[in-house]
Amino acid sequence: MRLLHPGVNTADIITQYVAAIKALRLVDHTGVVLERVCTPVRDYLFSREDTVRCIVTSLTNETDSELAQALNKDDIDEHKSEDQDFDLWEPDPIDGNQGIQV
Known part of the structure; x- marks a missing residue:
């Protein structure tokens, strides 16, 4: 990965890490893909x-x-309605590593 080497600014890596987390949380609410993709970073x-x-x-x-804005942003309200609707709740996968190809 071009992002993960000593020549890259740490603030830039953190900013991209936060952006990746936000994007992957929208795509996969279980967090399985997030874990697989963001663990190396x-x-x-x-x-x-x-x-x-x-x-x-x-x-x-x-x-x-930009980093402070990303870290200080309050994302709680975005998921508030999701947390209140218990009928939509699904358990986390038992083993997210099985069958996932990233």
Whole structure:
């Protein structure tokens, strides 16, 4: 992946990671695809020394960065009606890894 190498800004990786999470949550509400696709990015961010510093700086910076907007956005209202309709509830898959080709 071109995104996951030392030459890429950590803030750019985090911004793309957040965007991927939002997009995949819309496509697959079970989170199976999200887990398969975003795990390498998450693991890579854990390995970078400046990930936490970058997130904290973006959230506390006076200028409203794109990362801060993405992390501060309140997505709770989007899923509120979904959580209230118990008839539409479906359990999470037992093993999301079976038969999924990404």
